[in-house]
Amino acid sequence: MRVLPALLAAALAAPLAGCGVFGSDEADLQVYSGRHYDLEEAFSEFEDETGISVEFLNGEDAEMLERIRAEGEDTPADILMTVDAGNLWKAAQDGLVQPLDSPVLDEAVPADLRNP
Numbered sequence: 001m002r003v004l005p006a007l008l009a010a011a012l013a014a015p016l017a018g019c020g021v022f023g024s025d026e027a028d029l030q031v032y033s034g035r036h037y038d039l040e041e042a043f044s045e046f047e048d049e050t051g052i053s054v055e056f057l058n059g060e061d062a063e064m065l066e067r068i069r070a071e072g073e074d075t076p077a078d079i080l081m082t083v084d085a086g087n088l089w090k091a092a093q094d095g096l097v098q099p100l101d102s103p104v105l106d107e108a109v110p111a112d113l114r115n116p
Contacts, residue, residue: 026076027055032068033081034061061087068096088115 029052033039036058043054059067061082068075068091080097082088091097092115106114 027053029054029078030076031056031079031081032064032077033058034064034083034087035081036083039081065091065094065096069094 031039031043031054033056040056043056046052047054057064057067057077061084064080064082065087068077068080071077080088080091082091088097
């Protein structure tokens, strides 16, 4: 269970620039993921602990970036999870992510592991 807070901290470190607002029939948190291993169990535990529902859209990193770019300001994505930091850098260079000010993440993620 110690992995869950670190996993969520890493995931939340890449919020998207055009976060959409969900209707009552959709998940509270929409995750676009290029990762190819099972994250659903960790987020299922997160849902149980917080009551915040999570929905995943999985695909290749390039596909996820292109989808976010195409959706623009109307993207429902809240979090972009990629397989490497290069893809996050590319998303930032393309203006697809936004800065995040979070005391919780500041405490959980060491300063030398955060993008200034």
